[in-house]
Every structure is written in C-alpha cells, then in structure tokens.
Amino acid sequence: MLAAPRSAPSELVHGIALFGHLVSVVVGFGAVLLVDWFGLLWLTGRRPLADVLRTARGAHVPTWLGFAGLLTTGLFLGPPAVPKAVAVLVVGINGVYAARLLPELSGRPDLPVRLVVRAVAATAISQLAWWTAVVLGFLNTRS
Secondary structure (H helix, E strand, O other): OOOOOOOOHHHHHHHHHHHHHHHHHHHHHHHHHHHHHHHHHHHHHOOOEEEHHHHHHHHHHHHHHHHHHHHHHHOOOOOOOOHHHHHHHHHHHHHHHHHHHHHHHHOOOOOOOOHHHHHHHHHHHHHHHHHHHHHHHHHHHHH
C-alpha cells in the first residue's frame, strides 16, 4: 500500500498492469487450486499423500511467481482497498506457513491428526483469502 503510486496511472500502464495482474492470478491461484484439489482427493482416499506432496513441490514456483506478479502489477493499478490488501497479506503469510508444513508432511508413514488439521486449516485459509482477494479485486474494478 505504501509503494503504490498516489496518482492514477495512464490508461496504457493501467491496461498492461491489469493484463499482467490477470495472468498472475491464473498462474498463482491456478497452482494453489491444483494443489488443493489433489489434497481433497487425498482426504477422500482417491490419491496417496505422495501425489499431493509431489504436486505441492511442483506448484511451489508458479504459486510464488503468480503472487509476486500480483504484488508487482498491483502497484500500477492504483492504491488498493484495505480489505483486499489484508486478504493478499493473509495469502502471503499463509503461503509461508504452508511451505513450512510441507517438510513436516513428507516422509511420514502415518500423519498425526494434529498435523492433518494444521494442513487442512492452512488450505481453508488459503482458499478463503485467495477468493476474497479475487472477489474484492473484481468489485474494485467495477466501481
């Protein structure tokens, strides 16, 4: 919020930034949705945990590239609304937490219930924060 320009960008800069912002949503949130889908399949007994962990490791870079792209392009879309900025902050902090959970989930034959609860909570927070940011971003562009 502090780095965003105080004046509105030109129409050209805004258009380029908006396109980059949308691409970043597709890349970052798309990777998150894929990992969460595999996690849901694991919770319902349709996939082994190893598939979820492999997918999470593979999606790590696109997730963070998308997130970084959102932050960068968002600077050129004007000052963000505070609720959206909070949702994006939650996405980032929760992403760091989820990344730290990954090694704890790896290499264990039986997961403790507490660890599964932490992983499910991180997933739920991720989904809630990403969807909140997307919806608020959409509403912000409509006003």
